Amino acid sequence: xxxxLFLALALTTGLAxxxxxxxxxxxxxxxxxxxxxxxxxxxxxxxxxNVERRRVGSPPLRWDDALAxxxxxxxxxxxxxxxxxxxxxxxxxGENLWTGWGSRIWTPEEMVADWAAEKRDYVxxxxxxxxxxxxxxxxxxxTQLVWRGTTHVGCAIASRGNRSVLACxxxxxxxxxxxxxx
Numbered sequence: 001x002x003x004x005l006f007l008a009l010a011l012t013t014g015l016a017x018x019x020x021x022x023x024x025x026x027x028x029x030x031x032x033x034x035x036x037x038x039x040x041x042x043x044x045x046x047x048x049x050n051v052e053r054r055r056v057g058s059p060p061l062r063w064d065d066a067l068a069x070x071x072x073x074x075x076x077x078x079x080x081x082x083x084x085x086x087x088x089x090x091x092x093x094g095e096n097l098w099t100g101w102g103s104r105i106w107t108p109e110e111m112v113a114d115w116a117a118e119k120r121d122y123v124x125x126x127x128x129x130x131x132x133x134x135x136x137x138x139x140x141x142x143t144q145l146v147w148r149g150t151t152h153v154g155c156a157i158a159s160r161g162n163r164s165v166l167a168c169x170x171x172x173x174x175x176x177x178x179x180x181x182x
Contacts, residue, residue: 043063045111045155052146058146061152071169078158079164084099091169094150094170095169098114101162124182127180130143144170147175149174151172152170154169155169
């Protein structure tokens with residue numbers, strides 16, 4: 001099972017939580033497994049982002065280790081507490097979150113592809129009027145992924161029990177009212 005959630009820059013939209021949001025039962029007696037991914041995972045996450053950006057003509061992102069560290073702190077917090085929400089800290093970056101459950105290992109490409117799949121509802125326009133559904137949140141992960149003005153990304157994966165969380169931070173953030181994704 002997978003679920004994504006997008007952080008509104010202002011966090012003032014009063015969005016309804018997705019069906020999979022909310023507290024998640026985590027066995028506290030299990031040691032937390034923070035993904036210490038093989039060296040190629042950051043490169044694969046970056047490449048997966050840049051494949052989507054290339055498709056729409058947005059310049060490639062560059063990896064930012066400081067953003068990855070920041071994302072890692074939040075990913076570990078989410079798996080530690082069982083919560084599912086965006087970081088309430090005013091960190092000034094865009095954020096995409098993804099979570100998966102089950103015994104399987106999700107690839108970096110599958111995780112990013114979940115966000116990219118929102119393109120099916122994307123309508124090119126001025127943000128926030130960018131979704132066939134009338135709700136920009138239906139495409140918010142996708143638009144952050146391809147936002148032309150974003151230049152850097154850093155991501156981290158944390159796992160515990162049968163749950164994995166991917167958190168990515170973007171700088172400068174996308175999804176700015178009055179702007180265009182690309």
